[in-house]
Amino acid sequence: MADPAPRRIPEATVARLPVYFRSLVELAEAKTTTISSERLAEMAGVNAAKVRKDLSYLGSYGTRGVGYDVQYLLFQMSRALGLTHDWPVVIVGAGNLGQALANYGGFGDRGFPVVAIVDADASKVGHTIGDLAVEAMDDLPAIAAERGVAIGIIATPAAVAQDVADHLVAAGINSVLNFAPTVLNVPAEASIRKVDLAVELQILSFYQQRQQGFGSVEAADGVAGAADGGADTNGDGPRPNVSV
């Protein structure tokens, strides 16, 4: 009966926790000791009711009439998100994107050290990117085991991405971030997230199209240009559009 009882947390909530986390880090840096759901909501670009409901899934960490203790909430949030220790990352694909990601550096700082970058192309092996040498794709299982890799980032062409995903899972890495513009299938025990720039641009294109497309031809009836834009986990009501 110790600890906060691990409740089942809705997906939509999980996707927002990192945003709250970042807000809390900022508050802590600013030496703020207490925060209300109202103010935290503003920082995270959501509404206060959502903040309270989301946080309530982690446990009852607020104080009625007062708000949330920033340090304590930050600690609980770190724990929930598994940020109390590092998660070693391997980047697969040493092309344009893979190199940029490896050089980016923003990962290591935030608890996701890049411990290897691998590529199937033998001519790329040995090249150094930042302080890492590109290694052979064949060595992935050994690398994964020895360095405790937890997360794989796919930065390869779409054509080989499914194959790479299979290799990652086979090597025991079952958290995958996919940058390749293709749908990946992984077994149920693995988690996958995608980042697809073309898709994002096309979504923007859709709304822009709608907004300006009408006027000359067939202005239609009530098809206001309400192009809310923020799909996914955004979608506030009246207030200005907000992203993360």
Add this chain to the structure above:
Amino acid sequence: MADPAPRRIPEATVARLPVYFRSLVELAEAKTTTISSERLAEMAGVNAAKVRKDLSYLGSYGTRGVGYDVQYLLFQMSRALGLTHDWPVVIVGAGNLGQALANYGGFGDRGFPVVAIVDADASKVGHTIGDLAVEAMDDLPAIAAERGVAIGIIATPAAVAQDVADHLVAAGINSVLNFAPTVLNVPAEASIRKVDLAVELQILSFYQQRQQGFGSVEAADGVAGAADGGADTNGDGPRPNVSV
């Protein structure tokens, strides 16, 4: 009364249209003439009912007992997504990420030509990246007007991202793709999408944590490691995890 009557399309559907679009392009390349919702669903990593409902928002473009004509559906989809003409893009921020994006090239191919890269740092202005010279942030309004920029990509540090967003909107660019790890506020007439790598990694971390975290302490009752992973627009039921 010409044309397909622009119905209001749900956000969740809009976010999937680009995925169908990509599948259709592949089918067209493979010279496939007809496709069923079942097969298209498989390619797009969703289920058939969703495909049919999604496509029905565009109009009744299928043939009962047969399926959808690939070419025709592709044409209608292009039109709906506004992909019948190019959308010029400006990248703001010539740092690591901005350069990588500018070099990426995958944009121009797909109808999103990068027509400018700007930076507030005078020492970066003039440097060439690919075949573009970095220009001054101050010139943004002129650049936007002259080159008909439709989309702005924010690849700056978080600290200045809101300011950049304001400048983009002021320059008449109201589709924004934000890579900076911060919440942005834009007026209702603008659309914004975010790509936040740290957030994605932290979401993966959450599920990984859950999956392995239990065992020693408080195994609890029914907290299966169902870590579905694919939040956002994924989330199939029984079948394996699927991303885009």
Add this chain to the structure above:
DNA sequence: ATGTGTGAATCGGTTCACAGCC
């Protein structure tokens, strides 16, 4: 016989509104 298009049922998530506690 086959596969779309769509109302109806269901589900997950958001918002409301207020009781409970500081």
Add this chain to the structure above:
DNA sequence: GGCTGTGAACCGATTCACACAT
């Protein structure tokens, strides 16, 4: 008085299941 925590109402999106067209 102020703000959290949470059932209840609501809303959008998904899934079901079948009438309808070919």
